[in-house]
Amino acid sequence: MQDNLRTVNVGLIGLGTVGGGVARTILSHHDRYLDAYNIDLQIARACGLVWEQAEAVGITPEQFTSDWHDVVSDENVDIVVELIGGEHPAAEIYEAAFAAGKHVVTANKALLGRHVEAFARTAREHGVQLKCEASCGGGIPIVSTLERDLVGNEILTIAGILNGTTNYILSRMEAEGADYADVLADAQAKGYAEADPSADVDGFDAASKTAILASIGFSSRVTTDDVYQQGIRTITAEDISVAHDLGYTIKLLGIARNTAEGVDVRVHPTMIPLDHQLAKVSGAMNAVYVVGDAVGETMFYGAGAGSFPTASAVVGDILTLSEQISRGVAPLPESEPFSRNKPIRSMDELETKYYIRLRVADRVGALAEAVDVFAKHDISISLINQLEDGNSDSNACSVIFLTHKALEKNVQDAAAALAASDCVSEVANVLRIEDVDAWTDGVMAN
Amino acid sequence: MQDNLRTVNVGLIGLGTVGGGVARTILSHHDRYLDAYNIDLQIARACGLVWEQAEAVGITPEQFTSDWHDVVSDENVDIVVELIGGEHPAAEIYEAAFAAGKHVVTANKALLGRHVEAFARTAREHGVQLKCEASCGGGIPIVSTLERDLVGNEILTIAGILNGTTNYILSRMEAEGADYADVLADAQAKGYAEADPSADVDGFDAASKTAILASIGFSSRVTTDDVYQQGIRTITAEDISVAHDLGYTIKLLGIARNTAEGVDVRVHPTMIPLDHQLAKVSGAMNAVYVVGDAVGETMFYGAGAGSFPTASAVVGDILTLSEQISRGVAPLPESEPFSRNKPIRSMDELETKYYIRLRVADRVGALAEAVDVFAKHDISISLINQLEDGNSDSNACSVIFLTHKALEKNVQDAAAALAASDCVSEVANVLRIEDVDAWTDGVMAN
Incomplete structure (x- = not known):
C-alpha cells in the first residue's frame, strides 16, 4: 500500500510533561503508525520554553522554536497540538490555527470546559476539527466513546472520578484512617499534588472535565460555570469511617444527568455504595461511568494523568485526523455541535x-x-x-x-x-x- | 444542515434477541440519529424466521422477508446487518453483500473468531467494510477502542471477562459457597445459561472473542483454533474458597499477550489477586482489561450480552458507516489488516x-x-x-x-x-x- 503513504506533519506547542510525552511517543512509535495507518507521522515544528527541554525529548534544532506563531504559520503543519494548558495564549493559538486551515488537538480542559462549543463551531466554519480526547480522563478513551461508539444511545448519566489527586487522597484517607491535611502534605511531598492544590481539591479540574463530557454526551452546551462545585477539604477520617460503617465510600464525583427537567451537573464529594463499580476505583486512577438507554451501565477505567497515558489520547486524536487527512476527506461533523440547548437544572x-x-x-x-x-x-x-x-x-x-x-x-x-x-x-x-x-x-x- | 441530510438504508438479517433489539433501537431513536449525525436511518428490509417475530419489533409487511437473499440483493440497502450467528449462512451472506458493494455489520463471534482476517480482506477488495463491535463484549466499545483510540500504543495485553454466563456462575459460587452443578441448574432455570451450556462453560465463546480481540489489538492473525481452551466445569466451591483464603478469585479469562516470543493466547479459569480491577467484576457483566505501552492499564466494563446492550454496539457501527456513506467517503482502512503475522506461542x-x-x-x-x-x-x-x-x-x-x-x-x-x-x-x-x-x-x- 506504499502508493497510499502520506506524510502527516504535526506542530507541537508545549513540551512539558504531556508535550514531552507526546514527542517521545511519536518518535518511538513511528514505524507502528506506518504499520497501522500507512501514516508517516512527523513532528514538523515543536515549541517549548527552552531548548534543553526540547532536546531532552528528542527534538532537533531544526524543529525547535520558542515562539508558537512559528508553529501555527508553518505551511507544512497539518495539525497543531496545543499542550500548554490554561486559557491564554491557547485561545489565540486555536483561532490562528483554524484560520490557517489547521486541525487542533488539545488536552486543555480549562479552556474547553468554558468554550468547547464556541471553538467547535469556529473549527467547523473553517472546515477543520478540534479534538480533545486527552482533556478528560487522561488516557481513557471517553470523549470518542461518547462522540461515536455510544451515539446509538440517548446518554442518561455520566459520573466520573475525573481527578486523580483527590481520588488518591480520599483512597489513602480510607485505607489508613489518616486525616486530609496529613495525606495532602505527603502527596505534595511526593509530587502527586501541586503546591497550590486548589484546582484539584476544590473541584475546579473535575468541573471542567464534567462540563466537557456533558456537552459531548448530551450534545448540548454545558460550561464549567454551570457546574456546582464542592471540594474535599472538609472531609475527615471520621466522615470516611462513618460512611464505611453505613455501607458507603466517599468519592469526588463529577456527575452529569440528562433529565426531563434539564441537565443536572455537579462536582462534590459523594457517598456511593461500597459495592458500586466506581467505589472500587482507588488511588490516582480515573474512571467514567456512563449509562446509555440501550447499552445500560458501562465504565471506562484508566490513568487520568501522566506523561504517556495522556500522550496515548493525544496521539489517538492525531492518528484519527491523519487517517482522514490521508484520504483527503473533510472530516466535518455532519450536524451542528452541541445544538440541543438543554436547560441547566438549578442545584x-x-x-x-x-x-x-x-x-x-x-x-x-x-x-x-x-x-x-x-x-x-x-x-x-x-x-x-x-x-x-x-x-x-x-x-x-x-x-x-x-x-x-x-x-x-x-x-x-x-x-x-x-x-x-x-x-x-x-x-x-x-x-x-x-x-x-x-x-x-x-x-x-x- | 438539511442540505447534508442523507438517508441510509439498512437491511437486517435476524430478528431474534439481538436483531429485534436493533430494530427497536433504530425505530425508537430515529430522531436522535437525525440530530447527532444528520442521518435519516431507515430499515429498508428485515429478514426473520416468521412474520410474527418481525411484527413484534415494529417491522412492516413491506419491510419483511424470510429469505436473506432479498435483503442482500435489495439495491436500496447500503448496510447489511447480519444477526443470525453461526457460520452458515452467515459466511454466504457476507460474500454476497461484499460482492454487491454493501458494508456488513455483525455480532457474529463464531464466524469471525475463525475468519475475521479473511473477511476483512475480502471486504477491502470490494471497497467496503466489515464491522464487528458487537462480536466482543456486547455493549462495551472494545473493538473500536483497539482499532482507533489506542492505536497510538503498542498493545501489550488484552485480558477479558468475555462470557457473562460463566462469570455469573463463578460469582454466585463465590458469594454463596455453592457448587457448580447447583448454580448452573439454577442459571438454566432462570434463562441465564443455555440448556446445552457447552459453548459458555467450556470456553468456546470466550475463545472466539479472544481471537477477534487479539487479531485487532495486535494487528495480526489469531483464530479461535489458536486459543488454548479450558472451561469451568471442574471448579468446585472448595477451589474458590481456598483461592479466596490465598488472596485470589477465580475468573474465566480470555488472555492475549503480545510477547517477544509471539502471541500467547488462552482461555482458562484463572486465579487473579482479589484487589485486581478484573476481580471486582461480578455477575453477568463483562470487562476487558487492556494494557498499552503508552496508556498503561485500562479497563472497559459493561453488559456483555442482552438485546439492547448488543444493539448499542451494532447501531454504533451502523452510524459510523452511515457518517462515512453520507460524506461519500470510501471508508477503507489505509493498510492491510492483520498484516503482522506474529507467531502463536505454544501453550x-x-x-x-x-x-x-x-x-x-x-x-x-x-x-x-x-x-x-x-x-x-x-x-x-x-x-x-x-x-x-x-x-x-x-x-x-x-x-x-x-x-x-x-x-x-x-x-x-x-x-x-x-x-x-x-x-x-x-x-x-x-x-x-x-x-x-x-x-x-x-x-x-x-
Missing part, C-alpha cells in the same frame, strides 16, 4: 439523601433543637449517630444525621439555620448520598 | 505459578510421593494444604499444591504422571495463577 432542585455532620454543644436539648430545625425545613431524619469524641476536653461532640430524600434548597437553608443556632458550634459537613439507582432511570428493558 | 512454553488440587489416598507416604513427582518434573512447591474432608467415609482427601513459577509442559506432564500413580486417586484441578504484574511489562515509564 436547589436536587433531591437526594444527605449526610450532615454537626458539632453540637454538649448539653441537654441540643439534639432536639437540631431535629426541630430539620423538621421545620421539611427534612425527615432517618438516622442520628452521636459519636464518641476522641478529644475529651472539648465541650462539643460530633453528631451525624442521615436524611430521607430531601430537597437541596431545604437542606442548605437548614444548614444555614443550624450554623446560626446556639446549639450548633459548626456545620462540619453536608454530603450528598447519591441515588445511584436513579442513574439507570430510562434504560430500555431487555 | 507448553507458558511459565507461571500453578494451583493443583489432588485427591490422594489417605495413607502415609502419599504426600511425599506427590512431592517427588513434582520435583522430578522440575516443579518447585511453595505451599501444601491438606484439606479436612467433609466426606468422612471417604478414604481419600484433597491436597492443594501451589507451585513457584513452572513451565506448563512440566506441570501437565507431572499431572499425567500423578494421575497414573497409585497414591493419587484424581488430579481434580490444574489452575493457573496469572502473573498480572507481567501484563504491564513494556509499559513506558512516566
